[in-house]
Amino acid sequence: MLIGSDVMRGYxxxxxxxxxxxxxxxxxxxSKEIQTRTKGNYSMKETTLYSAINRLEKNxxxxxxxxxxxxxxxxxxxxxxxxxxxxxxxxxAEWQLTKQVVDYFTSEKEEKSHE
Numbered sequence: 648m649l650i651g652s653d654v655m656r657g658y659x660x661x662x663x664x665x666x667x668x669x670x671x672x673x674x675x676x677x678s679k680e681i682q683t684r685t686k687g688n689y690s691m692k693e694t695t696l697y698s699a700i701n702r703l704e705k706n707x708x709x710x711x712x713x714x715x716x717x718x719x720x721x722x723x724x725x726x727x728x729x730x731x732x733x734x735x736x737x738x739x740a741e742w743q744l745t746k747q748v749v750d751y752f753t754s755e756k757e758e759k760s761h762e
Contacts, residue, residue, distance in 0.1 A: 655691075659695060659699045660699055660703060660734075663696075663703065663709075664708065664709070664732075664734070666680055667726060671726045672725060673714070673722045673724050674697060674700065674723070677725075678696055700725060703731065704725070706734075707728060708727065708734050708735075709726060709727055711726075712726070
């Protein structure tokens with residue numbers, strides 16, 4: 648089962664920032680890493696990825712720079728900023744609370760009979 652993009656919309660930022668905490672990266676590599684780590688269960692569309700990247704950069708959470716590739720045009724790499732690290736921590740705390748709340752309503756209890 649694939650995870651719907653509507654479910655993941657609020658968590659795309661945290662996914663991208665997590666990967667950038669490990670090392671600087673570029674769009675295509677981020678996209679492939681998401682697919683690999685989720686074993687194909689989540690694939691971020693290119694438009695969704697670049698929309699999130701642009702938003703993160705506009706908000707100062709990531710910064711871009713050009714790499715020095717020897718073939719073709721230079722790639723644009725992204726790096727997480729100090730503000731991005733703080734935002735990542737905030738989003739992780741938010742996720743823990745969100746997960747706790749949703750877990751209240753998603754347990755596999757037997758339905759109570761209405762006798």
